Amino acid sequence: MSDGAAGNPLLKLIELAQRARAAASAIELAFLAVNDTRVLLPYRQAALWLGTSGVHTLSGVVAVEANAPYAQWLNQLCRTLATQHTSGGALTVDATQLPASITTAWDEWLPAAVTWIPLRGLRHPENNHPTADQAGLLLAGDHPLRPDELALLEEWMDIWQHAWRAMHRPARWSLAAIPARLRAWWHGGAADKRWRRRLAAGVGLLVVLLFPVRLTVLAPGELVPANPATIRAPLDGVIADFAVTPNQTVAAGQLLFSFDQAPIGSRLEVAREALGTAQAEYRQAAQLMLNDPRAKTQLATLLGRIAEKQAQASFLESQAQRSRVVAPQAGTVLFDDPSEWVGRPVQTGERIMQVAAANDIEIEAWVPIGDAVPVSEQAPLSLYLAAAPLSSVSGTLRYMSHRATARPDGSYAYRVRAKLNASTDQRVGLKGTAKLGGSYVPLVYWVLRRPLASIRQFLAI
The missing domain is CATH 1.10.1220 (Arc Repressor Mutant)
Incomplete structure (x- = not known):
């Protein structure tokens, strides 16, 4: 300290203020408060207390041991003083106004005269959280401070708090705060x-x-053809080859696939030979009838046999024609890899492919049983495709099945179909998440619907 400031309290205050503004850390600033305040007024002990963290700094001590009896008793005293004196400046502590649990150990830890200075608006140096009004500086000495000394102390603490706040500025935005x-x-x-x-x-x-x-629910969804022509196996047989590839555009009447012709051709040849034999027998019986009237009785039987063989041959001819399957309408062919079908025996009625007309697309979704909320007619539905997450395909509810259907994963869900509000360039088969809109409900019901349903199911067991 300079010689000019040795006897002038104001010069001492100015020098302390300069040191407070030049402090590089919270530890240095706290050291100034508990140790260097002695240049302004006399005291024996000092403690800086910061709310929830307790005693932060003690005079003449490098580090505070929080579990020490002295620190715990001092923390109890400061908390009581902070609760009793939430406003005002520096004041002299009256021990008679304190609880007996504090005053009984007073003589063991502190001198008789104690001054308490509330500190407000400080932030903790470690987590930068505000301490509100729960902070203060405690000074203990042999004699109470004079009014001029209290005024000087209050001015010094205002300067010190300004330096502390400047060092611990609150963040503009912080989730932790x-x-x-x-x-x-x-x-x-x-x-x-x-x-x-x-x-x-x-x-x-x-x-x-x-x-x-x-009220909205989410469900897995997919773009599917609205009214596709389903191509099924017209007969029992083995598929020989495909004339189209998956997702190919075809015209009405265009060949799609054909069955193995060898079994059908051989049965047709046998039926034709049998028909020719029956016709030859009939002609022979007709010639014999001219010389032998008894041969006339065989003509009716032979005519019936000819009709039977002719029907068999006609049926096999129609099967030969149906073994070459053609497209019933123009559109896109939807089926799996052709190599999985070639050489594979199929039964009559087994689905092989679909032919979907262009732009004849709608949305199909599967609503889980737990999310089957009431929906009105023409309810809105949006499909967020995994291939295009930034845009959605909007539609209007066409129907929702009244009975849950088993899914391949073993779960049960309600089928939902929705027609598109506008044409889309997305192809059939793309999957995503569908959002189905229900009726309007209070926000609290929207938030608590699933938890309440789970609680109700648990209590009903």
């Missing part, structure tokens, strides 16, 4: 204003919870 800000807002201010603020917050929360929102 939100709980502390809410607690300060909830508990701060006068009692009448605090209750009005809480009432307004409660009413605002109630309005938000009762705000109507559309």
Whole structure:
């Protein structure tokens, strides 16, 4: 300290202020408060207390042992003083106003004269959270401080707090600080204003919870043909080859695939030979009838046999024609890999492929049983495709099945079909997530619907 400041308290205060502004860390600033305040006024012990963290710094001690009896007793004393004196400047502590649990150990830990300086608006040096009004500086000495010394001390603490706040500026936005800000807002201010603020917050929360929102459910969805022509096996046989490839555009009457012709051709040849034999027998019997009237009785039997063989031959001829399957309408061919079908025996009625007309597309979704909320006619439905997540395909509900259907994964779900509101360039077969809109419900019901359903199922067991 300079010689000019040795006897002038104001010069001492100015020099301390300069050192506070030049402090490089919170530890150095706290050291100034508990140790260098002695250049302004006499005392024997000092402690800086920061709310929830307890005693932060002690005079003449490098580090504070939080579990030490002295630190715990001092923390109890400072918490009591902070609760009793929430406003005002520096004051002399009256031990008679303190609880007996504190005063009984007073002579063991502190001198008789104690001064308490509340510190407000400080932030903790480690987590930068606000300490609100729960902070203060405690000075203990042999004699109470004079009024001029208390005024000088208050000025020094204002300067020191300004330096502390400048070193610990609050972040403009921090998720970690939100709980502390809410607690300060909830508990701060006068009692009448605090209750009005809480009432307004409660009413605002109630309005938000009762705000109507559309109840929506999510379900796996897919683009499917709306009215496809299903091509099924017309006969029992083995597929020989395909004349088209998957997703190929075909015209009406174009050949799609054909069956193995060898079995059908051999049966047709046998039927034709049998028909020729029956006709030859009939001609022979007709010639014999001219010389032998008894041969006339065989003509009816032979005519019946000819009709039978002719019907068999006609049936096999129609099967030979049906073994070459053609497209019933123009559109896109939808089926799996042809190599999985070639050489594979199929039965009559087994589905092989579909022919979907261009732009004849709709949305199919499967709503789980737990999400089967009531939906109105013409309810909106949006499909967010995995191939195009930034845009959606919108549609209008056409129907929702009344009975749940078993899915390949073993679950049960309700089939939903929706027609598109506008044409799309997305192809059939693309999958994604469908969002089905239901009726309007309060926001609180929208949030608690699934938890309430789970609780109800649990209680009903």
